[in-house]
Every structure is written in C-alpha cells, then in structure tokens.
Amino acid sequence: MKWILWIFIVLAGILILITLIGWLLPKTHHVTREAEFHQLPEAIWKAVTDIDAMPMWRQGLQSVKPLPDKNGLPSWVETSASGTIPFETVVSQPPSRLIVRIADSKLPFGGTWTYEITPAAAGCSLRIREDGEIYNPVFRFLSRFVFGYSGTMDTYLRSLEKKFGEQAQAGN
Secondary structure (H helix, E strand, O other): OHHHHHHHHHHHHHHHHHHHHHHHOOOEEEEEEEEEEOOOHHHHHHHHHOHHHHHHHOOOEEEEEEEEEEOOEEEEEEEEOOEEEEEEEEEEEOOOEEEEEEOOOOOOEEEEEEEEEEEEOOEEEEEEEEEEEEOOHHHHHHHHHHHOOOHHHHHHHHHHHHHHOOOOEEEO
C-alpha cells in the first residue's frame, strides 16, 4: 500500500514541477518556417486560401466548415484529432500576404499565422510566421519541451509539398 502512496506523491510532484516550469516560460512565442516551391505564387495562394480543398491535402485535417465572412474576409472552423478550432482571416493581399488568427479566446492557446509568398527564380517561396500565445502553463511546458512550437508548420509545409508532388527546399 505504501508503494501506491509513493507513486501518487511522485506523479503529483512531477505535475507540480511541469506546472511551475510552464509558469516560468513566456506566454508568447514566435516561430518562422520557409520553403521554396516550383510553383507560381498564384498556385500557392490558391492552395492556402481554398478552404474547401484543405482537407484533401492537409495531413491530419479531417474537415473544414466555412463560416460567415467577417469584415468581408473568410472565416472557418477546422476539425482535426487535436479538436475544433475556429479561424478568421485578418489580412488578405493576393497573392503575397495572408494573416489568419485563431478566433476563439476560450481556447488554451491563440495567435496568428502570417503567410508571405514571394516570387523566386524557380517559382516562389512561402514563409509562415506563427505569433502564438499559450495561456495554460501545462500546455506551455508540453509545447516547448514535447511537441515543439514548429510542429504544425512543418506538417503544413510537408503536406503542401505532397499536394504539388515536389520536395520543397525548406529552411528556417
């Protein structure tokens, strides 16, 4: 019976330690990923803005439900294994700049993704910048030390590579 008590104490201690470390980490983070594609900027723009087609090429995305536009710009809800997340477009400057933000302040995280598409010699480059916020200290710890801040962006770029049947030249 004592060993059960010790296991409980150790697990509680680990959880307290994770929470304390999470509180010490900053709530905000900024991560950028970039890849070059052998596509015209308009093709990349269409891929990142065609909400209805996203589940066909984005790994892990189960469905997308369009919502009524906000200020004349698209909004939608994405469903994946991670849950349901509403998004809204903040800036749309085709075919070069798109800013999208998480549209639910009740989630344990939030922030924006900025997509910048720039013509390049062999096609174009896509740069994604995440300006994220993680409010829950346990999620903050897990994001920093377990999942990594760039995991979603890396998966997104790999999915985009597969969509176009090419290997993009990824960079940071």
